[in-house]
Each structure stands twice: as C-alpha cells, then as structure tokens.
Amino acid sequence: MNHTQTAAPSPGFADPVQDSQRAFRGLLDAIARPGTIVRLDAAVSAPAPLSAAAAAALLTLVDFETPLWIDGAAATPEVLAWIRFHCGAPITTEPAAARFALVTDTVAMPPLDAFCQGDDSYPDRSATLLVAVEGLEARNGFRLTGPGIEDEARLAVEGLPPGFIAAWGRNRAGFPCGVDLFLTCGDRVAALPRSTRLEV
Amino acid sequence: MDGYNFAYLDEQTKRMIRRAILKAVAIPGYQVPFASREMPLPYGWGTGGIQVTAAIIGLADTLKVIDQGADDTTNAVSIRRFFARTTGVATTERTADATIIQTRHRIPERSLRADQIIVFQVPIPEPLRWLEPRETETRKMHALSEYGAMHVKLYEDVARHGRIATAYDYPVMVGGRYLMRPSPIPKFDNPKLDRSPALQLFGAGREKRIYAVPPHTEVYSLDFEDHPFEVQKWEQACALCGAGDSFLDEVIVDDRGGRIFVCSDSDHCGERRAAGHVGAQPDALGQPADKVAP
Known part of the structure; x- marks a missing residue:
C-alpha cells in the first residue's frame, strides 16, 4: 500500500446531529418552496472547491447507501478523502449510476438526462444534483411556477450551462420522472425540483 | 434522555428518511418507499408520523400533537411525551404556537401558516388498495395515472345511496397527477389540504411509505359534475x-x-x-x- 497523503481530512459538522438537522430543514424549505434562497450556515471547513452549502448538503444527505458522482473539477484527493471519511459514499464515475451528483464546473457538466431519471413506477429513484453556481438572486431572472409556489417566484442564476432552459424543459416534461437540482452558491442554496416550470 | 440519540432515531435512519422526504416533496402525492423502523410504539399508533417528525424536528421547533383534533387523548399524549423526552423540544397545545403539528385524523380549524409543517399519521397510504390488493398492479395504475376504478367506486356510492357516501379518507388528486389518500381525516378537512401555505407530510410506518403535498399545491377532491364534492354539515x-x-x-x-x-x-x-x-x-x-x- 502506498499512502502518499497522510493529512487528516478537515472537519465536518461541529455538531453532526443538530447541524445536519438544521441543514436538512434548510434543504426541505428550499425544495418545498422552489426559488426560495436558504442559508446553510453551519461552520464546515470543506476542501475547495466545495462550497459551504454543498458540503453541508453532502454531510446531511449522502452516505454508504447513495453512490455519488463527482465532476472532474471537484475530484481532488482532498475532496475525495473528505467525502470518503465523512460520508462513506461509494464514488461512481457513471452519472447514470449515481443517486447524488456533485457539479462544480457547469461548463463541463453532463446533460441532465445522463443522470438517473427514475422510472414511471419508481420516479423517486432519480438522481439529486448539487450544482455550484456563481450567483443566486431571488429577483429578476427566471420565472418559476409549479407546486410550492403561490403565484410565481423569481430566481436569477449566474453560471448555468448554455441551453439549460431547454434541458430543464425536457426534464420537466418527463414528470414524474426527472432529476432534482439544488443550486449552491457559497453558503446559500435554492432548489429546482422536477415539478418546477422555468421561463426566461 | 440518556442512551438514545436526539429524537430517538440514529443518524443513518434520519438521512434515509430525509432523502425520502425530499423526493416526496419533489413528486407531490407520490408514495416514496422507505425503510420504516421498529419504534417503541406498535404499528398503527402513528409510527410513520413519528418517524417523519423525528427526521425533521430540531431544537428550534415547538411540537403539537393531536389525535382526532384533541391534544389530550392517549395517542397524542404519549407521542408528545415521547418527543419531549427524546428531544427536549418545547411542546404546545396551541395550534398558533406550533412549528410542527403531528396529527391523527384531523387538520386544525385554524388556518396553518407557511412556517408550519403538518405531519399526518397514515394507516393505509394506497388509495387504490381496497379496489386492487396487488401492489404490483396499483404501482402500475399510478405510473399510468389510471384512476378509473376510483371513479367507479364513487359512482357505485351514487348508484346505491344517491350520493357519495365516503365520509373520511376521501380520495384526492394532487397537482393533477397522483391520486392520494389524505389519511382518515373527515372530508370536512379536505378543502384545507388545497393550496395550504404549510408543507404537508404523510408517514405510513407499517406500510413503509412517505408522501407529501408542497405548499400552494392543488389538492382536488374527486367528484362528478352532477354530484359535486361537499363537506359534512351539522x-x-x-x-x-x-x-x-x-x-x-x-x-x-x-x-x-x-x-x-x-x-x-x-x-x-x-x-x-x-x-x-x-x-x-x-x-x-x-x-x-x-x-x-x-
């Protein structure tokens, strides 16, 4: 065995029970009210390029039961060691085999339909994507409608791949199948469940 | 309480339930299978609701538990005491003060708010179960949105009694896609499900299903043009x-x-x-x- 990396992974949640509960309620609030920006402010010292929100979501949701796909930009030895130590998730290189996916470089992101979509009998088996974006603003931008939204919500997102609106439209059209997105930016997160309609 | 994790369940179980809840919210009305655990109450006493509450509750919450609308009945008292002992969170009997309301068979009269979550205890989550006992078939019926059998059942009510006789657990369509059992609430409460500002979560422990209605989501009680849905009157x-x-x-x-x-x-x-x-x-x-x- 050749262990070249000896540094211990940086810490996860200081209080795993309470911090993951608060982070989960943030994620739940975000997906129950698409377009709402929620702060996941637990102190996590995750290695770059993991944002605080992405790290909190991983610690809260991912474990040995959920194969995780990580994009090339995030698959550094430090990040892999951190995830293996704190989450214990199997890392997969097949987007279609992942229950969760971590995207930090949206330009090189695989298309949404490369990830597991679930099927008509078990649409809950689709993947959940944690996508790092450069900006999140709860005004202007996209017009969101659908379950969880009273009239309409507004969400401006910077750093989504070109053609995202069309790709999301196809994802929405496949309802009840399709992937669900958590858009992370620093310690903030907003959700796009598959049920949400997006318009420019 | 010493010897147990916060809210009784271990963290891996909570993660599993939390993942199921997020998928349930993303697919309104669809029943997500989950690995329901044995709880220190028998199945049928609200173990599904308890597991959902245990997965979402935190120190900042105030919990209210009702059984048939009342805070002082056996089931409500024991569940409230269970969470008081295993979490130490504040409990209340006042609907207005609660952030989480776990309920068996009622929705409070007071309108719920956006900062509240209501958790329903569900005995039988499958609306088609008495019409089609095979899970493989009901799953197919949901996949195809093939709900004619339920309309026939309601029509048989009309043919036999002159009206729809179903008075509780009255079937609803959620978001125009999934047929859902609202749990055995009286149909009096069905209008409260529709476009509620509060998140509504449903847990069935024995049947191992979790489902959800996100806020502001259409919940339509099935009816016919000449026999519109109506609630009880006294x-x-x-x-x-x-x-x-x-x-x-x-x-x-x-x-x-x-x-x-x-x-x-x-x-x-x-x-x-x-x-x-x-x-x-x-x-x-x-x-x-x-x-x-x-």
Whole structure:
C-alpha cells in the first residue's frame, strides 16, 4: 500500500446531529418552496472547491447507501478523502449510476438526462444534483411556477450551462420522472425540483 | 434522555428518511418507499408520523400533537411525551404556537401558516388498495395515472345511496397527477389540504411509505359534475363555544340518552371560549368557560 497523503481530512459538522438537522430543514424549505434562497450556515471547513452549502448538503444527505458522482473539477484527493471519511459514499464515475451528483464546473457538466431519471413506477429513484453556481438572486431572472409556489417566484442564476432552459424543459416534461437540482452558491442554496416550470 | 440519540432515531435512519422526504416533496402525492423502523410504539399508533417528525424536528421547533383534533387523548399524549423526552423540544397545545403539528385524523380549524409543517399519521397510504390488493398492479395504475376504478367506486356510492357516501379518507388528486389518500381525516378537512401555505407530510410506518403535498399545491377532491364534492354539515352548533362552522364530535353526557355536540379541535374550542364565545351548554362537560386554560 502506498499512502502518499497522510493529512487528516478537515472537519465536518461541529455538531453532526443538530447541524445536519438544521441543514436538512434548510434543504426541505428550499425544495418545498422552489426559488426560495436558504442559508446553510453551519461552520464546515470543506476542501475547495466545495462550497459551504454543498458540503453541508453532502454531510446531511449522502452516505454508504447513495453512490455519488463527482465532476472532474471537484475530484481532488482532498475532496475525495473528505467525502470518503465523512460520508462513506461509494464514488461512481457513471452519472447514470449515481443517486447524488456533485457539479462544480457547469461548463463541463453532463446533460441532465445522463443522470438517473427514475422510472414511471419508481420516479423517486432519480438522481439529486448539487450544482455550484456563481450567483443566486431571488429577483429578476427566471420565472418559476409549479407546486410550492403561490403565484410565481423569481430566481436569477449566474453560471448555468448554455441551453439549460431547454434541458430543464425536457426534464420537466418527463414528470414524474426527472432529476432534482439544488443550486449552491457559497453558503446559500435554492432548489429546482422536477415539478418546477422555468421561463426566461 | 440518556442512551438514545436526539429524537430517538440514529443518524443513518434520519438521512434515509430525509432523502425520502425530499423526493416526496419533489413528486407531490407520490408514495416514496422507505425503510420504516421498529419504534417503541406498535404499528398503527402513528409510527410513520413519528418517524417523519423525528427526521425533521430540531431544537428550534415547538411540537403539537393531536389525535382526532384533541391534544389530550392517549395517542397524542404519549407521542408528545415521547418527543419531549427524546428531544427536549418545547411542546404546545396551541395550534398558533406550533412549528410542527403531528396529527391523527384531523387538520386544525385554524388556518396553518407557511412556517408550519403538518405531519399526518397514515394507516393505509394506497388509495387504490381496497379496489386492487396487488401492489404490483396499483404501482402500475399510478405510473399510468389510471384512476378509473376510483371513479367507479364513487359512482357505485351514487348508484346505491344517491350520493357519495365516503365520509373520511376521501380520495384526492394532487397537482393533477397522483391520486392520494389524505389519511382518515373527515372530508370536512379536505378543502384545507388545497393550496395550504404549510408543507404537508404523510408517514405510513407499517406500510413503509412517505408522501407529501408542497405548499400552494392543488389538492382536488374527486367528484362528478352532477354530484359535486361537499363537506359534512351539522344542524347543531358546538355546545361549549357555540361555533357553527367547526367539525363536531357527538358526546354522550349521561345514561339517559343525553348527548351534546362539541368541537373536535380542542384548542380551537378553548380559544373561542377564552375569547368569550359561549355555547348552549357551556358546563356540559364540567368545564366552565372561565376555568378553561387559555
């Protein structure tokens, strides 16, 4: 065995029970009210390029039961060691085999339909994507409608791949199948469940 | 409580339930299978609701538990005590003060708010189960949105009784896609499900299913053009608080056939009495209005 990396992974949640509960309620609030920006402010010292929100979501949701796909930009030895130590998730290189996916470089992101979509009998088996974006603003931008939204919500997102609106439209059209997105930016997160309609 | 994790469940179980809840919210009305655990209460006593509550509850929450609308019935008292002991969170009997409301068979009369989550205890989550016992078939019927059998069932009610006789656990369509059992709430409460500002979560422990209705989501009670959906009405008003628009329970008060009707929602009734509303027999249950704790 050749262990070249000896540094211990940086810490996860200081209080795993309470911090993951608060982070989960943030994620739940975000997906129950698409377009709402929620702060996941637990102190996590995750290695770059993991944002605080992405790290909190991983610690809260991912474990040995959920194969995780990580994009090339995030698959550094430090990040892999951190995830293996704190989450214990199997890392997969097949987007279609992942229950969760971590995207930090949206330009090189695989298309949404490369990830597991679930099927008509078990649409809950689709993947959940944690996508790092450069900006999140709860005004202007996209017009969101659908379950969880009273009239309409507004969400401006910077750093989504070109053609995202069309790709999301196809994802929405496949309802009840399709992937669900958590858009992370620093310690903030907003959700796009598959049920949400997006318009420019 | 020493020897147990916060909220009783271990963290891996909570993660598994939390993942199921997020998928349930993303697919309104669809029943997500989950690995339901044995709880220190028997199946049928609200273990699904308890597991959902245990997965979402935190130190900042205030918990209310009701059983048939009342905070002081056996099931409600034991579940409230369970969470008080395993989490130490504040509990309340006041709907307005709660952030999480776990319920068996009622929705509070007071309108829920966006900062509240209501958790339903569900005995049988599958709306088609009495029409089609095979899970493989009902799953296919949901996949194809093939719900004709339920309309036939309601039509048979009309043919036999002249009206839709289903009075509780009345089937609904969620977001125009999934047929859903709202749990055995009276159909009186069905309109409260529709476009509620609160997140609504449903847990079935024995049947191992979690489902959800996100806020502001359409929940349509099935009906026919010539037999529109309607809720129960009473000729009486609440004997204690005089409410004419709440769901009433019939209570026997003596051994000579004496009976009164009172609000099923004990907090709603107490709040009204504290505000000075008086019914026809305010002392019928031995609780004079001025002695009821607000």
